[in-house]
Amino acid sequence: MAFTPIGKKYHDFQVVRDKDACINCQVCVRQCSYGVHTFDENRKCVVHDNSKCIGCHRCEALCPTDALLIQEKASDFKANACWRPEFIKYIYKQAETGGVLLTGMGSPVNIPVYWDRLLLDASQVTNPSIDPLREPMELTTFIGAKPDALAFEQTPDGPKLATKIGPQLRLKSPIMFSAMSFGSINFNLHIAMARAATELGIFYNTGEGGLHPSLYKYGANTIVQVASGRFGVHRDYLNAGGGIEIKVGQGAKPGIGGHLPGEKINAKVSETRMVPLGSDAISPAPHHDIYSIEDLLQLIFALKEASQYRVPVGVKIAAVHNVAAIASGIVRAGADYVAIDGMRGGTGAAPGMIRDNVGIPIELALAAVDQRLRDEGIRGQASVIAAGGIRCSADVVKAIALGADAVYIGTAALLAVGCTLCARCYTGKCPWGIATNDPSLAKRQNPDKAAKQMANLIRAWSHEIEEMLGGMGLNSIESLRGNRDKLRAVGLSQTELDILGVRHAGA
Amino acid sequence: MKKVYPNKEVCIGCHLCEVACLTAHSKSRDVVIAYKQEKDALGLSPCKTVVHAGPACVALSCRHCEEPACVAACISGALTKNRETGRTEYDEGKCVGCWSCLMACPFGSIRRHPIKEKIVKCDLCAGRDIPACVEACPNWALVYEERGEK
Known part of the structure; x- marks a missing residue:
């Protein structure tokens, strides 16, 4: 502290240690990967350096005597509505380093969360509600192109479906684990996600980040992603999964690529990504073979050819200003689903300025895309997956009522295994063993435990979705899809209501 | 019989098993009193030892062997094998502090008592349904189960 540069003195957190309760067991010393806690041989007790604390709460969670409290540092700059403390600290940091400010996870900025302004309907008197514990309730969802009409033919055995239906992803619940590459998160969590799914x-x-061959056995529940870096993409990979996704954009960082630092490229990541050990894995901002919808069409059909048209091929884009028109182009290019990632979507690393200022909220993007595809009569040609900021089962229900077929959850899945949103994923030192490939940290995620926690979360949400559906008198998630009459808004402007296609509460 | 099995793949080296063990074997059964008073005054120490080698670590304690070398080595009859429960039991009253068992144990799972001329050894938490170390492990790296061994 005596030798700490001034810039580092304006740190964000402070450790409060209850000296009466601290037993100097040093659990905190061993758990902190940022070196906040140390055992002081002179004082013969555990001490801490507040300036190193990133606020992950790992020590607090594991302290056996509840002796630790991590809180925001109380010292305030002089109140200023314009120059809020985060901007002042950004400038101090950049004046010192000259670098881009990196961050992780989803944007914490205070833009409206429209989920909180949308309310669900329920049955009263004139239509019966349904008890999902006593009556059938269907959450099964199919992702893929649907035919406009069904044709049947008469056979001696009775009528038979004549329409050929394209490949579908069959989901028992309309929730999937979002794309989080092996490398950005470690192998233990990939095992856990694969097992839970x-x-x-x-x-x-x-x-x-590719798919390690040892996970091919979970292929029936795996979507393999093809992104701009083409890491780990080869014939076997494309045929290992039940679906293929072309990643064009990510909600946390629309318009920019990715950069997995060489420190995170260990032997297994190197083998899976097909990049040299210890080298940076850089995903370009654009796909260098996609500069138009026609180019995208070529890639979609190249991948369909490569997988013999057995699996649906989808496209993931970030929610940006013209998302509806872009989605329309993607559907016309032959994608079987469009995944839209809103601006609150997470990331392992992104420049903070991009994360917090680029893109639009998923609620508006989703409503705009669903409406545009309906208006153009092509909504059935592709499924729509909403991602980026789905926090609870009610958000899932609202997303489906706004027009999504299913949702992706990433941040919620990581929270289920301990993440506290400290947003330092990019350092590779994640004390919760999530966004790190350091063997001593990665093993903090026991795949058995993580798989159980992730599965528990989806089960809990599915039960809640069934309850909400039943309350609305619906016995199938299909009956909710795009059913905006089940939504009402509170406190929104007419423009917002028009974009969401939702009436105001009371109307 | 049910035994405590460590899984080094997911042992995170936090030493919470030691904290739990020490507390479970304290007089007060209170973690703060156990550490702040009993540890120094009575020489209370855990039967569990977490050993580290680079990123690898594992929590070791008595494995309650089928043919325990410590029992064979014990000169005073303080260590005995209970053939009914399968446990390797320790009677402190009979222990004369010769440390023969420490030398004999192939797993280094017995430690000297810090003050008394006695030893400290896992008793699988007599009186508890699940040993304290297993209950305290935050990462399921210790399991208490039957694996078909005697």
């Missing part, structure tokens, strides 16, 4: 009958997405 298989157990639940849903899908997880490999992200752009």
Whole structure:
């Protein structure tokens, strides 16, 4: 502290240690990967350096005597509505380093969360509600192109479906684990996601880091991603999963690529990504073979050819200003689903300025895309997946009522295994063993425990979704899809209501 | 019999098992009193030892062997094998502090008592349904189960 540069003195957190309760067991010393806690041989007790604390709460969670409290540092700059403390601290940091400010996870900025302004309907008197514990309730969802009409033919055995239906992802619940690459998060969590998705009958997405051959056995519940870096993409990979996704954009950082630092490229990541050990894995901002919808069409059909048209091929984009027109182009290019990632979507690393200022909220993007595809009569040609900021089962229900077929959850899945949103994923030192490939940290995620926690979360949400559906008198998630009459808004402007296609509460 | 099995793949080296063990074997059964008073005054120490080697770590304690070398080595009859429960039991009253068992144990799972001429050894938490270390492990790296061994 005596030798700490001034810039570092304006740190964000402070450790409060209850000296009466602290037993100097040093659990905190061993758990902190940022070196906040140390055992002081002179004082013969555990001491801490507040300036190093990132606020992950790992020590607080594991302290056996509840002796630790991590709180925001109380010291305030002089109140200023314009120059809020985060901007002042950004400038101090950049004046010292000259670098881009990196961050992780989803944007914490205070833009409206429209989920909180939308309310669900329920049945009263004139239409019966349904008790999902006593009556059938269907959450099964199919992702893929649907035919406009069904044709039947008469056979001696009775009528038979004549229409050929394209490949579909069959989900037992309309929730999937979002793309989080092996590399950005470690192998233990990939095992956990694969196992949880298989157990639940849903899908997880490999992200752009490839798929380790030892996980091919979970392929029936895996979406393999093809991103701009093409890491780990080869014939076997494309045929290993139940679906293929072309990643064009990510909600946390629309318009920019990715950069997995060489420190995170260990032997297994190197083998899976097909990049040299210890080298940076850089995903370009654009796909260098996609500069138009026609180019995208070529890639979609190249991937369909490569997988013999057995699996649906989708496209993931970030929610940006013209998202509806872009989605329309993607559907016309032959994508079987469009995944839209809103600006609150998470990331392993992104420049903070991009994360907090680029893109639009998923609620508005989703409503705009669903409406545009309906207006153009092509909504059935592709499914729509909403991602980026889905926090609870009610958000899932609202997303489906706004027009999504299913949702992706990433941040919520990581929270289920301990993440506290400290947003330092980019350092590779994640004390919760999530966004790190350091063997001593990665093993903090026991795949058995993590798989159970992730599966528990989806099960809990599915039960809640069934209850909400039943309350609305619906016995199938299909009956909710795009059913905006089940939504009412509070406190929104007419423009917002028009974009969401939702009436105001009371109207 | 049910035994405590460590899984080094997911042991995170936090030493909470030691904290739990020490507390479970304290007089007060209170973690703060156990550490702040009993540890120094009575020489209370855990039967569990977490050993580290680079990123690898594992929590070791008595494995309650089928043919325990410590029992064979014990000169005073303080260590005995209970053939009914399968546990390797320790009677402190009979222990003369010769440390023969420490030398004999192939797993280094017995430690000297810090003050008394006695030893400290896992008793699988007599009186508890699940040993304290297993209950306290935050990462399921210790399991208490039957694996078909005697």
